[in-house]
Amino acid sequence: MSAQGVWPVAIIGSGNIGTDLMIKICRSDGPLHVAAMVGIDPASDGLARAERMGVPTTAAGVDGLMHMPQFGDIKLVFDATSAGAHRANWTALEPSGVRMVDLTPAAIGPYCVPVVNLTERLAEPNLNMVTCGGQATVPIVSAVSQVGIVSYAEIVSSISARSAGPGTRASIDEFIETTTAALQSVGGAQRSKAVMIINPADPPVLMRNTIYCLVDGDIDHSVIEESVSDMIARVSHYVPGYRLKQDVQFETFSSNGPLYIPETGKFIGTRVTVMLEVTGAAHYLPAYAGNLDIMTSASKATAERIAITEMVGAQR
Numbered sequence: 646m647s648a649q650g651v652w653p654v655a656i657i658g659s660g661n662i663g664t665d666l667m668i669k670i671c672r673s674d675g676p677l678h679v680a681a682m683v684g685i686d687p688a689s690d691g692l693a694r695a696e697r698m699g700v701p702t703t704a705a706g707v708d709g710l711m712h713m714p715q716f717g718d719i720k721l722v723f724d725a726t727s728a729g730a731h732r733a734n735w736t737a738l739e740p741s742g743v744r745m746v747d748l749t750p751a752a753i754g755p756y757c758v759p760v761v762n763l764t765e766r767l768a769e770p771n772l773n774m775v776t777c778g779g780q781a782t783v784p785i786v787s788a789v790s791q792v793g794i795v796s797y798a799e800i801v802s803s804i805s806a807r808s809a810g811p812g813t814r815a816s817i818d819e820f821i822e823t824t825t826a827a828l829q830s831v832g833g834a835q836r837s838k839a840v841m842i843i844n845p846a847d848p849p850v851l852m853r854n855t856i857y858c859l860v861d862g863d864i865d866h867s868v869i870e871e872s873v874s875d876m877i878a879r880v881s882h883y884v885p886g887y888r889l890k891q892d893v894q895f896e897t898f899s900s901n902g903p904l905y906i907p908e909t910g911k912f913i914g915t916r917v918t919v920m921l922e923v924t925g926a927a928h929y930l931p932a933y934a935g936n937l938d939i940m941t942s943a944s945k946a947t948a949e950r951i952a953i954t955e956m957v958g959a960q961r
């Protein structure tokens with residue numbers, strides 16, 4: 646099936662994430678159109694699939710892309726390589742003026758978590774999509790921050806080893822740093838920590854995320870539950886398999902029995918625990934790999950908003 650859209654985009658990186666993104670865009674009704682799939686491995690499954698789907702390809706990396714006849718028409722380039730490769734790709738592409746949506750944790754541009762801050766980020770030339778763990782957990786921290794003071798957020802994201810390609814494994818330091826920073830700057834936590842588990846279990850496990858928020862003072866549990874539930878509904882518009890694994894949990898620490906935190910001492914307030922599961926749409930890897938979908942769906946939704954905004958602006 647070929648792409649139906651009218652707004653040409655390219656994807657660099659023909660691995661797990663890039664191939665899932667290509668399939669998602671090609672199966673949707675637009676406005677995006679995959680005009681080029683770019684890799685460095687001529688034998689990669691992603692480039693072979695692109696050819697079968699009628700998408701023009703190059704195995705010569707960003708230079709190959711810039712020499713393709715359709716390069717001048719491309720409005721936006723997705724980067725699904727690795728954090729290190731993204732830095733080189735941005736250096737090569739920035740002078741051309743083409744926009745980039747970065748699916749690696751390189752974080753050259755500002756963070757974008759569509760349900761939280763896309764509207765303020767629409768004009769950015771390079772948008773960073775944080776990480777799969779960030780796209781899954783920052784919305785929840787933001788939901789809790791909207792109704793309470795989150796003095797600390799800690800998240801644990803667990804993904805199947807089969808879904809973590811070499812590009813992911815080469816970017817683990819950046820995963821931790823970028824997710825930790827986005828929990829604060831986008832999620833609204835005062836301090837944060839991110840942990841990633843690459844689980845080799847066979848059969849592979851679904852993507853799971855546990856989010857702990859320490860919320861200062863007395864809080865109304867039902868207000869937090871409602872805010873979290875609204876946020877889950879908004880994320881599941883673009884990732885239908887994003888859902889609560891069990892009810893939100895609350896544990897209260899009073900002045901008689903405070904929680905001791907090594908770096909900061911006594912905490913008095915409420916620990917909110919949210920457990921999420923993300924089932925994928927199985928566009929490329931099977932449904933256990935919800936970590937692909939949470940990133941590729943967020944990136945596709947971001948580029949669609951940018952495309953629609955630019956197309957409406959051009960008509961005025």
Ligand SMILES: NC(=O)c1ccc[n+]([C@@H]2O[C@H](COP(=O)([O-])OP(=O)(O)OC[C@H]3O[C@@H](n4cnc5c(N)ncnc54)[C@H](O)[C@@H]3O)[C@@H](O)[C@H]2O)c1
Pocket residue numbers: 657658659660661662663683684685686689691706707725726727728730748749750776777804808809810811812813814816820936937940
């Ligand atoms: N796998 C996940 O769950 C996941 C989720 C969110 C974000 N990410 C991020 O997406 C990126 C890709 O992850 P992946 O699991 O798909 O890895 P992967 O190794 O399967 O895919 C990376 C692809 O990029 C290609 N590549 C590498 N350098 C290149 C270059 N200079 N030019 C063109 N192509 C190049 C590789 O040949 C490979 O096909 C990583 O930065 C990772 O952190 C991964």
